[in-house]
Amino acid sequence: MFLNYLKIAWRTLRKQQGFTFINIFGLAVGLACCMLIMLYVLDELSFDRYNAKADRIYRIQSDIKFGGNDMHFAVSPDPMGETLKKDYPQVEQFVRLHQRGTWSVKRAGETTNLREDNITFADSTLFDVFTLPLVSGDPKRALAEPNTVVISESAAKRYFGNQNPMGQALVFDNNRTFKVSGVMRDMPQNSHFHSDFFLSMLNDDYQWGQWLSHNHHTYLLLKPGTNPTAFARNFDTVVKKYIGPKVMQFTGSSLEKFSKAGNQLSYWLIPLTDIHLHSKQQIELAPNSDSQYIYIFSAVALFILLIACINFMNLSTARSANRAKEVGVRKVMGSERQQLIGQFMTESILTTVLAMLLALVIVAIALPGFNKISAKSLSSAQLVSSHYLPFLIALPILVGLLAGSYPAILLSSFKPISVLKGRINVSFKSAGLRSGLVVFQFAMSVVLIVGTIIVYRQITYIQTKNLGFSREQLLTINNTYSIGNQAETFKQEILRLPGVVSGSTSGFLPTPSERTDCAFFAEGQSDGNKSVHMQAWSIDYDYVKTMGMQIVQGRNLSKAFGSDSSGIILNETAARTLGYSNPIGKRIWRFEDAQLQVRKLYTIVGIVKNFHFESLRRNIGALSMILQPNSGAITFRLSSAHITDLVPQIEAKWKQMAPGQPFSYQFMDDSFDEMYRAEQRVGTIALTFAALAILIACLGLFGLAAFMAEQRTKEIGVRKVLGASVPSIIGLLSKDFLKLVLIAILIASPIAWYAMSRWLNDFAYKIDIEWWMFALAGLLAVGIALLTVSFQSVKAALMNPVKSLRSE
Incomplete structure (x- = not known):
């Protein structure tokens, strides 16, 4: 019996090639997205589980x-x-x-x-x-x-x-x-x-x-x-x-x-x-991920798979008029309802199995690009491992049962006498379930579009925000401590090169780094009433100038003041925490040893305008800068006209003065962008899967529009004979779909607002969610739906009414 079901299912799929292509391709893309995200999610969940204890x-x-x-x-x-x-x-x-x-x-x-x-x-x-x-x-x-x-x-x-x-x-x-x-x-x-x-x-x-x-x-x-x-x-x-x-x-x-x-x-x-x-603690051994991305990607995978399944259900139920007489004949010939359900479920599972085979090909092709986007080393071979193989076998069967159950029940329920007399009503307007499923598809698509817009707006905001210092044209030479007391000589040699504006020696840079803090107390205080816990950066005289920072009170550390060996510059946050109305000239102290025996007093000589030295996920913390030798890195400010020529010259000077030592450099704007690679990856992945979700939804919409136009062929012919214009017929055929898309936008907007508000809460500095983001997403959804439906609508409107009414 099953082989008979399979043979008939194969013949049916071959007979309806257009319908079969849309179903198989849509399901294949959905399954491929699901598998890619599954690989990503399971890899994230597997961290540190290799440890036996x-x-x-x-x-x-x-x-x-x-x-x-x-x-x-x-x-x-x-x-x-x-x-x-x-x-x-x-x-x-x-x-x-x-x-x-x-x-x-x-x-x-x-x-x-x-x-x-x-x-x-x-x-x-x-x-x-x-x-x-x-x-x-x-x-x-x-x-x-x-x-x-x-x-x-x-x-x-x-x-x-x-x-x-x-x-x-x-x-x-x-x-x-x-x-x-x-x-x-x-x-x-x-x-x-x-x-x-x-x-x-x-x-x-x-x-x-x-x-x-x-x-x-x-x-x-x-x-x-x-x-x-x-x-x-x-x-x-x-x-x-x-x-x-x-x-x-x-x-x-x-x-x-x-x-x-x-x-x-x-x-x-x-x-x-x-x-x-x-873990969202500071001073991690390596950057961590975030569990919210697991939930987001898992939801996206589920939505895309549901959209693909909805396509199958919509197209199958839309074809019910074409298969109604087949059902009637089968029932007259003695087929029971259970047998008809088995036949239609076999077709559904066969379709999903074929889609799964195509999905595996898509995964193999897409995986290198997905690894690049997600910064993973996933392999398609993992899909056939003992952990994944049961899921891989079960997935097409479950999808086939899910997608095919309603069409099978619907088709098998037709009364043979009614369908053979042509009394069955399967008009598009009465298909409430199909309308609801289309609304769900486009609602999820709009959520993904809004999410993608907000992620990219936040990344753009981060990249263009005034950080309180000028990070452009700053070149940092790393590990300059390896050349010992020649670090200062190397710095002076580079400063002589045309195009080098200034330079500073310091291991502390205004980019995120795991640094420890220390406590400073106001002179005469030790109980914490006038204290600040902050980072203390070792800098030289040229640091503030090279970084393009701004002194808002007092002055910079200067060679003209011999007492600046015990001078200190605070940022605005540190000065505010100490509670001084005029901090210049005030003295603060800290312990200089682990045994808490040696204290050193520092005189506040200047206040630097707050600048971001950590991720924009955090508020600007307290910070101080003191004169102290630190040759961990040397940073040079270059003129934009000479950057390309200067790097090879600096490298040549390094090799001359530090033979055998690795030359390592980095532009500060690259270091800053590195912080937000995770957000950029999320944005790219969201954009990719949003586009795929829309593609799958549009495939279903295209198929529905084709069947709707087919069912209304005679109606369109009559309207044309009575004088209806082509634009009016296109509008007639399109308005039903546009209503569904507009309803989807109304449903999706509050969901997208809530989800993206939660995501933005992780940032101390963030964009506002504005109305135009939802309007843009809605216009994109409407435009895509119109383009999808218009092809079939125009084709139906231009049809010669003589052909459609010939049999009347």
Whole structure:
């Protein structure tokens, strides 16, 4: 019986080639979009799950409110992990990671360095907590001794080729030699942090035991059966016992007074598998994603699939008049309703299976481009893995059942006597369900169009907003500390080149970077009443000028004032937090050592206009700038006419003065744009899928318009004979669809407003959602619908009425 169903279904599909093409192509595009988004979503959800003990690993998060700042860190004090393991038996193990950014690395005995990112110091317990298999070395002892390093297989090949790297030496920053004590497999892509080099924590240049400094990412491995929520309550005890005395020493007040003054110092645990999508803390090991994008893309996939299914249902029910007599004849010949439903469901599933095969081809073709847009490394081979294959088999069957159920029930319900006498009414106007489905299709399309418009408007706003400094024509040479005391000489040599306007040496740049803050107090104060918790940037005399910043009160740091070695510039936020009506000449102090013994006074000499040095998702925080040597980077302001010629000249000078050191540079506007790559990717993906959703909806609309015109052929002929003009007939055939699209716009607008308002809430600086965005989306939807319907309407209106009325 099933083979008979299949044979008849195949013949029917071949007979109705136009209908079959629209259905299969529309379903294929919908299924392909669904599979691409499924690959993306499942990859996002898989982060850190490769760890065998992932369900027991938690990271300590810090929430601090002090000195006018409300801070949320992914780091905690360095003694925290060890103390928790010592005091609480629920902690099986802990590990700390301390990322040290970009270093120059070379093999011992060689002169050429390579630039390596994300050099990380780690405790010897790293391999007890995380699943990072070693191909060489003992995980228990790999980082237990000083001057040891564990490298990835990729790094081993990069530096040692086919030689055995075990026991070989690598030199970091030209002066620190580490012995390779282990080689690990490359870390999986779906990890919230990556590193090719783990150095022994015993070599981290750090003043240990700082309960008030937050610089280490600390992970706890809890024993099986431990309730993490209950365990986290122990942080209150830890704060009172260990941090309270330090707060007293730091501020001169008890922890109770500290809290009553509106300050906060609290800690909590986040599961390892939640970090990538749910952690929005500062000082992450790498940029995280956002769970809202998972919900958005999942909803988009569902909507596109539903739109494709709706097309199938609409076209099938619209064809019911053509198949009514077939149903009547089958029933007269003895077919029961269940058999007819089976026949029509077989056609539906066959259509979706064919669409799935075409969808797999589309996915294979589209995946490289999708990977580029989404910054992923997804493979079509994943679709046939054990995790995806059951879903891949079930998807066409489920879609076939969903899309084909209503048409099958409708068609099988026709009364044989009525249909054979031509009494069945299947006019377009009476098809309420079809109208509702068209409204749903275009409502979802309008939501996607509005979302795309708002995302691109926000990105444009970010890229054109006045940041408080001039980021254009700023070229930063990275890692200039590698040339030691020649950094200043290199700077002066470059300043002599034509087209170089100015230059400044500093490792602190007005682009987002993970930097720690420190507390400053007003002179004579230590209780937090007149204090500010802020970043302290080490700069030189030319920094403010080179960056194009504006001094709004006082003056810049200057060589003309010998006392400026203890001078300080604050931004407007810091000055406002301190509460001074006239801050110039006032003095503030901070502790200069980890033991909280040495204080240094600074005199406020100037106030710089607020500028953005973090993401526009955050308000401008407090910041200070002091004179202090820091040769981490040198930034030059170039004239626009010489940029192309200057970069090769600067590189040549670098190679002359720093042979063997990697030359690395970046334009500041590129660094700034890098922050919003995620938003740009979301905008591009949203635009792509919005276009595809509209394409699928229009395919269905095109098919419906064709069937409507076919059903009304004789009516149109009569109207033309009675004198109706072509434009009036086009209007008659189009107005029903336009009504549906207008209803869709009215339904979609509040949904789009709510969804995009939620998205924009993540930005401290954002656009306003304006009426014209919805009007533009509506005009686009109406225009697309008109174009889709007009072809069939014009064709029907131009038809010779003699042909349509010949049989009357």
